[in-house]
Amino acid sequence: MRLEGPAAAAWITAAGGALWALDDRVRGWNAGDTLARRPEAYHARLREAVVAGGEGESIHAALRLKEPGLAALVEHYDQRNRDSFLDRWSEGGATHDWSADRFEIARAEPGAAWLTRAEGEAPALEKHYALSTAGALEVTYTLASPRARAGTLEVELNFGLHVPRADDRFVEVDGRRDDPPEFAAHSEHDTVGRAAFVDAWADRRLTVEVEPDGAMRRAPIETVSLSEGGAERLLQGVELRFRFALALAPGRAARVRFRLALTGARTAGARPTVAVRA
Numbered sequence: 611m612r613l614e615g616p617a618a619a620a621w622i623t624a625a626g627g628a629l630w631a632l633d634d635r636v637r638g639w640n641a642g643d644t645l646a647r648r649p650e651a652y653h654a655r656l657r658e659a660v661v662a663g664g665e666g667e668s669i670h671a672a673l674r675l676k677e678p679g680l681a682a683l684v685e686h687y688d689q690r691n692r693d694s695f696l697d698r699w700s701e702g703g704a705t706h707d708w709s710a711d712r713f714e715i716a717r718a719e720p721g722a723a724w725l726t727r728a729e730g731e732a733p734a735l736e737k738h739y740a741l742s743t744a745g746a747l748e749v750t751y752t753l754a755s756p757r758a759r760a761g762t763l764e765v766e767l768n769f770g771l772h773v774p775r776a777d778d779r780f781v782e783v784d785g786r787r788d789d790p791p792e793f794a795a796h797s798e799h800d801t802v803g804r805a806a807f808v809d810a811w812a813d814r815r816l817t818v819e820v821e822p823d824g825a826m827r828r829a830p831i832e833t834v835s836l837s838e839g840g841a842e843r844l845l846q847g848v849e850l851r852f853r854f855a856l857a858l859a860p861g862r863a864a865r866v867r868f869r870l871a872l873t874g875a876r877t878a879g880a881r882p883t884v885a886v887r888a
Contacts, residue, residue, distance in 0.1 A: 611715065611723055617745030618872060627713035627725040627737045628693035632747060634814070634872040641816050641872060643770030644692035644831065644847035656680055656834065656841060675841050680834050683843065692768040692831060692847060695749055695868075699732035701761030706732040709766075713737070733759055733858055747870045753856060754863040760856070763866060765824075767850040768831065769816060771807055774845045778810035781828070794830040794845050802826040805850065815873030820866070824852040 613620040621631040621642075632641040656675070696709040713725040722740040738750040753763065773779045774794035781788040781797075783805050788797050793807070801823040807816045831847040856864045 611718065613721055613723065613739060613741040613747075615721065615741050615743050615745060617743065618741060618747070620739065620741050620747050622723060622725070622739055623693070624713050624715055624725065626693065626696055626709035626711065627727065627735075628691075628709065629695050629739070629747075629749075630691065630693045632694075632870065632872070634745065636745070637812070637814055637872070639770075639812070639814055639872075641769055641870070642694060643772075644768045649687060650684075656684055680841050680843065683832060684834050686833075692849075694767040694769070695737065696766040696768075697735070697751075698764040698766075699735075699753075699761055700764070701732070701759060704731065706730070708732065708735060729755055732761075745872050749868040749870075751866040751868075752863050753858060753865075754861075755858050756860055758860055759858040763854045763856055765852045765854075765866070765868070767818065767852075769807060769848050769850070771809075771848045772845050773809070774830070774843075776811070780808050782806040782808060783826070788828075793848055794832070796827075796829050798825075798827045800825050802852070807848070813873075815871075817869075817871045817873070818850065819869040819871070820852055822854065822866070824854045824866075826853075827851045 611622045613622065617634070617636055619633045619635060620629060622628070623630055630642060633639070634641065698708065699706045708727060711727055713727050715723060716726045716736070717724040721742070722738065725737045727735045733753045733755040736752040738752070740748045742748070751763070771793045775792040779793055780791035781793065783799055783802055785804070790797065802820065802825070803823045804817065804819045805826060806818070809815070829849050830845055831849055833844050833846055834841050835844040854866050858864050
């Protein structure tokens with residue numbers, strides 16, 4: 611399913627009710643341009659290099675490692691695609707991963723779509739996606755149950771940010787530069803209402819706002835690539851995980867709202883349209 615406007619377009623899938631692409635049409639950028647980490651044939655050669663020559667070369671000098679620890683880095687593979695709005699519900703020591711479920715497209719109209727999943731191990735979940743003509747994407751979670759439930763909602767976002775470290779690329783948390791600020795850095799915060807990813811060189815800003823505030827952890831999505839100079843670390847994107855402690859009362863829904871804004875996507879134009887992908 612595609613939500614489309616003059617300034618942006620959002621691609622949504624029933625698999626996990628997730629967002630798999632978010633295009634800034636003004637600046638020509640897909641904020642969801644990420645790759646999942648998969649096994650590659652040369653990963654075995656990295657392990658051979660470590661066994662044979664520490665962090666130098668393999669026995670046959672076929673592969674040079676540019677830095678220590680690369681063999682260990684390729685042990686981290688992804689079991690699913692690096693989409694956004696991938697969700698988990700934890701309650702009573704058990705966790706349900708909605709990303710493995712297929713959601714029903716309950717309703718769609720120009721610029722908006724509602725995806726639902728019935729209650730089971732986790733509460734009933736509705737995701738409402740709405741794209742404004744200015745290019746901001748709002749996603750509202752509604753969790754409900756006929757019985758009292760208390761648990762934690764975790765929402766994962768993955769963004770196509772590929773410059774590990776540069777003075778003009780940085781992360782802001784609630785209006786201040788994060789510490790450390792680089793895209794390839796790790797950080798954790800107990801309460802966050804807004805995070806922004808700034809690329810001053812390309813004149814792009816991706817802002818994520820949440821309501822209510824949630825705990826946030828960010829981490830680089832890294833793998834290893836081969837170049838003429840040897841094996842080197844590669845940043846494939848940035849992962850954000852928000853956590854919200856929620857208490858559901860019978861008949862009373864709990865809501866969490868996200869707003870993703872792409873700086874510069876403010877062109878007025880035609881009414882957004884919706885199209886369904888076969």
